Amino acid sequence: MGTVTIPPFETFYAEHNSEVLGLLRRKVGRDRADDAFQETFLRALRAYDRLDHGEHLRAWVLTIASRVAIDVHRRTKPAGEMPELHHEDTRPAYEDLDELTDGLPAKERAAVVLRYGYDLTYDQIAAVLDSSPDAARQAASSGVRRLRKESQL
Amino acid sequence: MTVPTDLDLRFRETAARSGLLDVGYDLVDSPIGPLLLAATDRGLLRISFDPDLEQHLEWLSRIAGRNVLRAPRQVDGVRRELDEYFEGKRHAFDLVLDLRGVTPFTERVLMELARIPFGETATYAELAARAGSPKAARAVGMTMNRNRIPIVLPCHRVIGANGSLVGYAGGLERKVALLTLEGVLL
Numbered sequence: 001m002g003t004v005t006i007p008p009f010e011t012f013y014a015e016h017n018s019e020v021l022g023l024l025r026r027k028v029g030r031d032r033a034d035d036a037f038q039e040t041f042l043r044a045l046r047a048y049d050r051l052d053h054g055e056h057l058r059a060w061v062l063t064i065a066s067r068v069a070i071d072v073h074r075r076t077k078p079a080g081e082m083p084e085l086h087h088e089d090t091r092p093a094y095e096d097l098d099e100l101t102d103g104l105p106a107k108e109r110a111a112v113v114l115r116y117g118y119d120l121t122y123d124q125i126a127a128v129l130d131s132s133p134d135a136a137r138q139a140a141s142s143g144v145r146r147l148r149k150e151s152q153l
Numbered sequence: 154m155t156v157p158t159d160l161d162l163r164f165r166e167t168a169a170r171s172g173l174l175d176v177g178y179d180l181v182d183s184p185i186g187p188l189l190l191a192a193t194d195r196g197l198l199r200i201s202f203d204p205d206l207e208q209h210l211e212w213l214s215r216i217a218g219r220n221v222l223r224a225p226r227q228v229d230g231v232r233r234e235l236d237e238y239f240e241g242k243r244h245a246f247d248l249v250l251d252l253r254g255v256t257p258f259t260e261r262v263l264m265e266l267a268r269i270p271f272g273e274t275a276t277y278a279e280l281a282a283r284a285g286s287p288k289a290a291r292a293v294g295m296t297m298n299r300n301r302i303p304i305v306l307p308c309h310r311v312i313g314a315n316g317s318l319v320g321y322a323g324g325l326e327r328k329v330a331l332l333t334l335e336g337v338l339l
Contacts, residue, residue, distance in 0.1 A: 008214040008221040009174075011207075017156045037156075038164050045173045049220055 004054035012048070012057055013041060019058070020065045027069035036072050040065045043123055046133075071121055100147065108143030115140045169226040175218030177227020178209070184239050184334075185327045190228040193217050196249035197231055200302050202323040216254055235304065241334070244271035246305045255301075261285065262296045269310045272335040276314045298322050304331065 006012075020040055024033040043064050051060075101109045115122070115136075122133040122140070131139075169177050176198060178191035189206070191199040191213055198217060201209060213221045225232075230248065237243035252260055265283040269275050275283075277297070278290040286292070297308040303323055309331040313319040321328035332338040 006219055008210040008219055010210055010222050013222065017161070018154050021156050021160070022154055034160050034163075037160060038167055041164055042167065042171060042173070045168055045171070045220060045222075049175070049218060 006048075006051055006054035006057075009045060009048055012044075012061075016058055016061050017041070020061060023062060023065050024069060027066070028072045032072055036065070036068045039071075039123070040068045043068065046123070046126070075121075101143065103150065104143050104146060108139045108146065111136055111139035112143040112147070165222060165224045166226055168222055169224035173220060174222055174224060174227065175220040176213045177222060177224030178213065179223060179225040179228045179232065180206075181228075181232055181235075183235065185323075185330045188235070190231050190235075191221075192228050192231060193251050195251040195253065197228075197302055197305065198251040198253075200231075200304055202303070202327060217251075231305075238304070239334070248305060250302060250305070252301075258284075258286070258289075258292070259296050259299075262293055263300070263306050266297075266300075266306050266308060266311070269307055271307075272337060274310045274312050274332075274337060277311055277319075278314060280311055294319075307331075310335075310337075 007015075017037075021033060021037050024036045024040065028036050040061065044061050101112050104112065122136045126133040126136040168174055172194070176191050176193050178189060178199075181188050181190060186202060187204065189199065189201040189203070189209055190197070191209070199209070199213065203209070210221055234243060234246050234248060238246070252263065255263070262280065262284045265280055268283075269280075276290075277293045278287070281287055281289040281293045284293070293311075297311050298320070300306055300308045300322065303309070309321060309328045318325060318328055318332075329338060
């Protein structure tokens with residue numbers, strides 16, 4: 001048990017939201033700051049009930065914001081980790097993935113398509129799947145493993 | 154710098170949709186003064202006349218979890234039914250309640266309380282009898298005093314055996330206003 005009690009989320013949000021927005025505007029620019037702001041506080045909200053003490057909450061949320069800013073920059077670069085897929089130019093990547101992943105269990109399929117077809121982050125995928133980012137990452141990677149195994153048969 | 158209102162509202166809306174909130178609340182105006190409305194995914198948890206927000210946040214957080222956020226969307230249904238009630242267009246509420254943590258006795262009393270119709274009253278002793286504890290009029294009085302969901306659970310309809318209003322946790326003037334709205338008092 002920590003010595004500093006964890007305030008209700010409303011109190012935490014009200015205390016830090018303007019500083020977070022300021023940081024994000026500097027790091028990703030005004031246009032992209034609003035989305036990054038939402039993502040920062042959603043990530044915080046997702047982890048908030050797992051915190052075991054209320055110390056360093058400011059540093060904690062500013063760290064989340066910095067990571068979100070890094071993700072924003074990464075997302076706007078050309079996607080280097082897209083799997084090599086044969087597809088016609090007119091078809092979006094996720095359509096190919098749709099067919100390719102047809103045989104996967106539903107959760108793995110969703111994780112693979114969302115990650116590699118829509119380029120969503122694991123946090124976003126976790127929100128879609130209603131699970132944790134770790135579980136989303138695991139679902140995507142076991143989906144990919146299964147696909148590899150199947151293509152070797 | 155403050156966060157622009159539309160961005161702030163957008164986050165609160167997204168948070169309410171995300172399923173990550175333990176409690177969503179809002180502060181709304183009503184003819185009997187500002188009200189705090191708070192709901193969880195189980196249902197309506199709290200209605201209060203008390204303006205001490207910080208104390209509410211702590212209570213909500215303690216009873217339902219610390220992901221408490223002002224999120225009007227979470228109490229949309231409650232707000233709508235209350236508006237209709239205050240406009241005289243609604244006589245019965247159709248809301249699911251979150252009564253977590255109350256004792257079986259309290260729950261029994263509150264369920265009986267909920268059956269007293271719009272525009273009618275019962276005495277503390279009558280309510281005690283209906284709840285199966287005819288000698289517990291005093292305990293019923295305490296239960297009314299601690300009612301977490303006034304208006305919807307109509308403790309304002311419970312009065313003394315001699316017809317006196319007795320008391321109301323939200324202040325007697327509010328009890329008078331509610332009973333006047335319902336046509337019990339002129």
